[in-house]
Amino acid sequence: MGTISNGRTIKPFENSHAPGLDWRKASRTDLDPILKDCVIVAAALDAKDHPHFSIPDGTRMVALSDDKDADSPALYFSRAEFTKFAEGVKDGEFDDLMATDAEMEQAAAVVAV
Template sequence: MGTLSNRRGTVSFDNSHAPGLDWRKASRTDLDPILKDCVIVAEAPDAKDHPHHSIPDGTRMVALSDDKDANSPVLYFSRAEIRKFIEGAKDGEFDDLMASDEEMERAAAGAGAPAAA
């Protein structure tokens, strides 16, 4: 059985597509099983027979998924790919994709639908 943790705690969690992984999520999100709200990441087994030629056997991999559903698809990226993405995020390259304060308030209230115009 795998786990899901943030910096405040750990709970049991298994994704059916990647059983046994120890998933992590941002400490700004909740571990309460009623409120699923985050992208999750896990150290994955090293690549073996990866379908893309740029990922040779033995490449260290990271798994990404969604904590809203234990059957969510799992995407695998090399640590080099993850590094490039995180560096871009730190540089603000994706800031335009972040939720507004209003969207965050709706999400916290559980009203994820857009407001009527």
């Protein structure tokens, strides 16, 4: 059985498409009770027989999914791909996709219901 953690709390969690992984979500989200409101990420098994030529066997992988549904697909990326994306986030390349204050308030109200 896998787990899910927000850096403060760890709970059992199993994604049917990526069993046994230990998922992490942003510390800004809650786990008690588990609020399903976030993108989740996990260290995945090393690549084996990946269909894309640029991902040879043994490549270290990262899985991303959505915690709102334990049957959500898991998307797999090499750690190099994930690093490039995370660096872009840190550099502000995706700031135009960030929620507005009003959208954040609306999301918090829905979660609180």
